[in-house]
Amino acid sequence: MAETETAPTRAAAPRRTTAEAMAAKQQEISVSEFFAKNRHLLGFDNPRKALLTTVKEAVDNSLDACEEAGILPEIWVHIEPTGEGRYKVGIQDNGPGILKKQIPLIFGKLLYGSKFHRLRQSRGQQGIGISAAGMYGVQTTGKPVKIISKVSVRKPAHYYEIQIDTKRNVPRILNGKGEGVDIPPGEKGAKYIEQHGIEWEDQPHGTRVTIELEAKFVRGRGSVDEYLNQTAIANPHVTLHYHDPDDYLHDYPRSAEKLPPESKEIKPHPYGTESGRLAQMLEESEPMGVSEFLKTKFSRVTPAVARKICEKAEVSSRLAVGKVKREQADKIFRAIQQTKISPPETNCICPIGEELLLKGLHSVVPGEFYTAATRPPAVYRGNPFQVEVGLAYGGSAATQNVTMDLLQDLIEETDTRTVRQFLIHTFNGLGSDAADKIVKAASLKTRQNPSALKPKERQKLFDAMKHVNVAEGQSMEVMRYANRVPLQFQQAACAVTQTILGTNWRGYGLSQSRGSLPKGPVSIMVHIASVWVPFTSESKEAIAAYPEIQKEIRLGLQAVGRKLGMFLRRRLRVKQQTDRREVFLRYLKEVSGAVSTINGANQSELYDQLVKVANKVTADADMKLDDRGRKIAPEEMDLGGSVLIVDPTTHAASINRASSVGEDDEDGGGEEE
Numbered sequence: 033m034a035e036t037e038t039a040p041t042r043a044a045a046p047r048r049t050t051a052e053a054m055a056a057k058q059q060e061i062s063v064s065e066f067f068a069k070n071r072h073l074l075g076f077d078n079p080r081k082a083l084l085t086t087v088k089e090a091v092d093n094s095l096d097a098c099e100e101a102g103i104l105p106e107i108w109v110h111i112e113p114t115g116e117g118r119y120k121v122g123i124q125d126n127g128p129g130i131l132k133k134q135i136p137l138i139f140g141k142l143l144y145g146s147k148f149h150r151l152r153q154s155r156g157q158q159g160i161g162i163s164a165a166g167m168y169g170v171q172t173t174g175k176p177v178k179i180i181s182k183v184s185v186r187k188p189a190h191y192y193e194i195q196i197d198t199k200r201n202v203p204r205i206l207n208g209k210g211e212g213v214d215i216p217p218g219e220k221g222a223k224y225i226e227q228h229g230i231e232w233e234d235q236p237h238g239t240r241v242t243i244e245l246e247a248k249f250v251r252g253r254g255s256v257d258e259y260l261n262q263t264a265i266a267n268p269h270v271t272l273h274y275h276d277p278d279d280y281l282h283d284y285p286r287s288a289e290k291l292p293p294e295s296k297e298i299k300p301h302p303y304g305t306e307s308g309r310l311a312q313m314l315e316e317s318e319p320m321g322v323s324e325f326l327k328t329k330f331s332r333v334t335p336a337v338a339r340k341i342c343e344k345a346e347v348s349s350r351l352a353v354g355k356v357k358r359e360q361a362d363k364i365f366r367a368i369q370q371t372k373i374s375p376p377e378t379n380c381i382c383p384i385g386e387e388l389l390l391k392g393l394h395s396v397v398p399g400e401f402y403t404a405a406t407r408p409p410a411v412y413r414g415n416p417f418q419v420e421v422g423l424a425y426g427g428s429a430a431t432q433n434v435t436m437d438l439l440q441d442l443i444e445e446t447d448t449r450t451v452r453q454f455l456i457h458t459f460n461g462l463g464s465d466a467a468d469k470i471v472k473a474a475s476l477k478t479r480q481n482p483s484a485l486k487p488k489e490r491q492k493l494f495d496a497m498k499h500v501n502v503a504e505g506q507s508m509e510v511m512r513y514a515n516r517v518p519l520q521f522q523q524a525a526c527a528v529t530q531t532i533l534g535t536n537w538r539g540y541g542l543s544q545s546r547g548s549l550p551k552g553p554v555s556i557m558v559h560i561a562s563v564w565v566p567f568t569s570e571s572k573e574a575i576a577a578y579p580e581i582q583k584e585i586r587l588g589l590q591a592v593g594r595k596l597g598m599f600l601r602r603r604l605r606v607k608q609q610t611d612r613r614e615v616f617l618r619y620l621k622e623v624s625g626a627v628s629t630i631n632g633a634n635q636s637e638l639y640d641q642l643v644k645v646a647n648k649v650t651a652d653a654d655m656k657l658d659d660r661g662r663k664i665a666p667e668e669m670d671l672g673g674s675v676l677i678v679d680p681t682t683h684a685a686s687i688n689r690a691s692s693v694g695e696d697d698e699d700g701g702g703e704e705e
């Protein structure tokens with residue numbers, strides 16, 4: 033029955049296409065075309081993120097180039113509106129500059145860079161970033177990418193206007209008859225730069241890239257402001273000048289005069305190599321014997337290790353690499369897994385360090401207790417990496433510290449649509465529950481627009497912010513970093529967030545419901561430094577959950593968690609004993625009176641003695657901690673190193689806002705320390 037039904041249908045089905053017709057449509061896809069269509073993979077999902085990604089790619093490149101050249105980085109970021117939904121972004125550094133012939137390739141060809149083929153801790157690794165930003169700019173505005181770069185004060189600067197040819201993934205140079213322009217050094221060049229309206233901060237060497245793109249400028253979470261702020265925390269050796277679209281100037285002067293130690297390039301470790309990759313390396317290698325190949329192309333392969341691998345794989349150690357057959361390559365691969373090889377060198381990783389972590393956190397995050405832990409280096413898939421965790425706890429909430437004037441300014445500046453959004457985006461660490469509470473206490477409508485608030489309503493909002501205890505509903509604020517670069521998106525997909533969620537914070541004195549972030553006025557910063565950071569996608573927003581990495585994150589979180597727990601327990605004990613003492617003292621007058629009536633003892637002497645006893649049994653109420661968390665006499669109780677305890681009332685609040693340098697200078701604000 034079934035046969036009679038299906039057979040005629042199959043026969044009758046008309047051929048839709050033929051192999052020949054399909055072949056006519058099959059063609060190579062250029063990498064630029066692919067990413068132009070899939071630009072979300074590179075972080076250009078929407079105009080708001082496109083702006084951030086562009087700034088980020090250029091600033092990360094500048095930092096990498098300066099550090100590699102041993103130059104203390106100074107970076108200028110200028111974002112300027114040029115029309116409805118359009119911005120011009122200019123980023124300049126004082127780095128080593130780029131050679132003339134390299135400029136078009138770097139900015140006009142996807143997958144071209146110096147970092148992909150090496151294992152070395154750096155921010156960039158793929159060779160897509162800046163050319164993709166340029167491509168997005170050209171696609172959305174038609175304006176070419178402009179680059180000016182100078183390698184020395186005596187040599188000419190090179191100026192290029194470039195478009196990427198997406199069909200062929202090659203640069204198209206638009207100025208100087210397709211050759212770019214050389215700008216002579218000295219006066220003559222300065223004049224040329226001025227006459228042609230080329231933007232350039234006068235520096236002996238460096239690079240400036242200008243991209244015009246369709247974008248949206250916002251403040252708060254996931255913004256350029258947040259990225260630069262967090263970059264300043266993790267890179268205290270950098271000076272940043274930020275000229276924002278509202279013409280505010282923000283300066284982040286460097287707080288450390290020393291560059292981080294130079295990160296070393298290492299060779300791949302045999303354990304991190306896959307079988308196919310090994311076969312390819314053998315094929316591409318210059319002529320040599322297998323043993324020599326293993327010793328020179330990999331790290332940690334000593335002559336004895338190479339001999340063992342060859343013996344296990346049953347290949348002669350002198351067999352020429354060109355003659356190794358695929359089965360032999362597989363055998364060598366398996367032999368590697370069975371041979372004991374010491375783990376890769378780990379001194380190629382440069383962590384931020386506990387001291388600078390504490391300094392960075394303290395200068396930006398309000399709180400009363402800070403602690404940091406730098407874990408020893410570890411290895412995943414043959415790649416060395418190192419995890420660092422910083423934690424800030426407590427302090428009065430930013431919402432309670434604002435003045436009415438500041439609140440008025442913040443309301444004027446914001447582009448959020450509701451009061452609730454305004455509160456969440458402006459005040460770091462304020463969760464949605466707390467924002468709801470404030471809106472409710474101020475008797476405002478949930479969807480009320482902040483800029484439409486009448487003076488009376490602003491006053492009500494201000495009063496509510498002062499009085500609502502926001503710490504209750506507040507969730508932990510998580511800051512993630514990879515090779516000193518803040519990661520602002522895809523929080524849920526990241527190994528860092530997953531490990532934080534999987535940690536039992538109740539054991540450290542915080543409340544936490546299953547599967548969610550702990551509650552309380554607490555911020556966590558997790559930094560992963562590696563020669564190759566395993567991101568979950570090309571847009572480099574989340575770290576893949578390798579078990580080795582998760583384990584290190586967990587141990588780091590536990591180290592800071594334990595110290596937080598000790599601090600909170602100690603603080604709780606002080607409070608309990610203070611309450612207990614108050615109760616004792618309240619009744620001692622009556623007790624001493626009653627006793628003296630019974631046995632005729634001197635009441636005041638008795639009272640003094642009872643007070644002494646009460647104070648003794650509640651001695652912990654007098655416990656004072658110094659700024660390292662050590663208990664000051666009578667008895668030492670050490671919280672260990674890497675702890676900072678400050679008086680929260682003197683700490684500036686952390687508010688996301690723009691403030692011009694001029695304004696800060698006037699009222700003596702600006703830098704805290």
Ligand SMILES: Nc1ncnc2c1ncn2[C@@H]1O[C@H](COP(=O)(O)OP(=O)(O)OP(=O)(O)O)[C@@H](O)[C@H]1O
Nearest residue numbers: 093097138145146147156157158159160161162239
């Ligand atoms: N400001 C700069 N100064 C000097 N060299 C630079 C600068 N910007 C980029 N480069 C060079 O251009 C290369 C390509 O940069 P690009 O942003 O495309 O990729 P990347 O930084 O290598 O990797 P990723 O795609 O992960 O960001 C870099 O590897 C670097 O060698």
